[in-house]
Amino acid sequence: MTGVHIGFAAPVSGSWATPDNIDRVAVRSEELGYHSLWTFQRLLSPPDGNWGPMYRSVLDPVSVLAYLAARTSRVRLGVAVVNLPFFAPxxxxxxxxxxxxxxxxxxxxxxxxxxAEEEYIAVGxxxxxxxRRAEEYLPLLRxxxxxxxxxxxxxxxxxPPTSMDPRPVQPGGPPVLLGGTAEAALRRAGRMADGWVSSSRADLAEIGASIEVVRAAAADAGRDPAALRMVCRGVVVVGERRKPLTGSLEQIRADLGDLAAQGVTEVFVDLNFDPSIGSPDADPAESMRRAEDVMAALAP
Structure with a gap:
């Protein structure tokens, strides 16, 4: 895993997304040396549940990050991702x-x-x-x-002519990592952002191809491709081997090294997408126990 930072996703989805469990993951992440903690956004879910159990009950990502900020002192805090069109700049x-x-x-x-079209409609x-909206939004945000x-x-x-204070602590504001899987979105990340963050549905066996598109777009724009961060959401499922970041803990650790070889600079371990953990029907105490086992096994 040399050369790749390892983060962990906070419990934000399903029955294990409780204040006590969020606090426990925050404390353990710093004890074990994790680089970062992450949340994600999902406003709504369809009644038929066809988006998957991990989207049926999700906490607000910005609120959880504020809680994590108060409970930690070292780890970086990220969201992957907040959807721009749902917020005025x-x-x-x-x-x-x-x-x-x-x-x-x-x-x-x-x-x-x-x-999700349903979310677009609901927020107007x-x-x-x-x-084009994103291309106007990002410079305005900064x-x-x-x-x-x-x-x-x-x-x-x-x-209208206005000002906003206080300023962020980080010069220029927080680093902006753009998500997206289409080529246009990948190229936008290379041209305009501080890096790219993969989706939960990314094919991690082929993620290097997406990274190359981002880096090529950065080079075409006169930017340094090596300066961009390539953040991978690692949807981890401990059990039967099917695809990267599933299987035994030993196999998952080996996969983290393979992702670094493809150009990934950061991986955050996300158990919210494991149905036995991130579902509203899962037992929260058992989910937390399993999560702690994974945290200890994959700690940097």
């Missing part, structure tokens, strides 16, 4: 900037454009031109963190 800038202040400059802002967001006065008139957003 100044609202998200204020929330993330505040989290950076409260955490002492430890926030990583994973941002995406969403995929327009799915059309999502890519301006709220850096400029003494922000004034903007664009295709999607208008901001």
């Amino acid at each position: 100044p609202l998200l800038a204020k929330q993330l900037g505040t989290l950076d202040v409260l955490s002492g400059g430890r926030l990583d802002a994973g941002l995406g454009i969403g995929w 967001a327009d799915r059309r031109a999502r890519g 301006r709220f963190w850096t400029d003494p006065v922000v004034e903007h008139s664009g295709e999607f957003y208008t901001v």
Whole structure:
């Protein structure tokens, strides 16, 4: 696992997503030397449950990060991802900037454009031109963190001359990691972001191909590809071997090394997508026991 930082996903999905378990994972992550803690966003789920059990009951990611900021002192705190179209730019800038202040400059802002039509409809967001909206959104977000006065008139957003304080602790604001799997989204990450974060559905056996698209786009834009962070959500399921990051703990540890060889710089272990842990029907005490076993076995 040389050359790759290992993080862990906080309990945000299913029955194990309790204050006590979040606190326990936060404390153990620092005791065991993990690099980061992560959350994810899911606003709604369909009544038929066809998105999967891990999406039926999910805590708000920004609220959980605030809780984690108070319960930790060293690990970095990230979200993978918050969907930009669901927030007005100044609202998200204020929330993330505040989290950076409260955490002492430890926030990583994973941002995406969403995929669930139901959520778009419910929040009144327009799915059309999502890519163009993101291209306008990202520079505007950073301006709220850096400029003494922000004034903007664009295709999607208008901001009268105003200012936002306090500033984030990290110069320029929290690092922005863009999600997405389409080539246009990967190239946007290379051109505009501090790195890329994979989705829970990424094929980890082929993730190197996506990383190469991100890095090529960075080079085409005159940026240093080596400076970008490549963050992989590691959907871990301990049990029968089917794909990378499933199987025995020994096999999963070997997979982490393989991901580093493909260009991944950071992996966060996410057990929220294991149905026996992240489902509302799972036993929360047993889920936490299994999670602690994994945390101890995969600690850096």
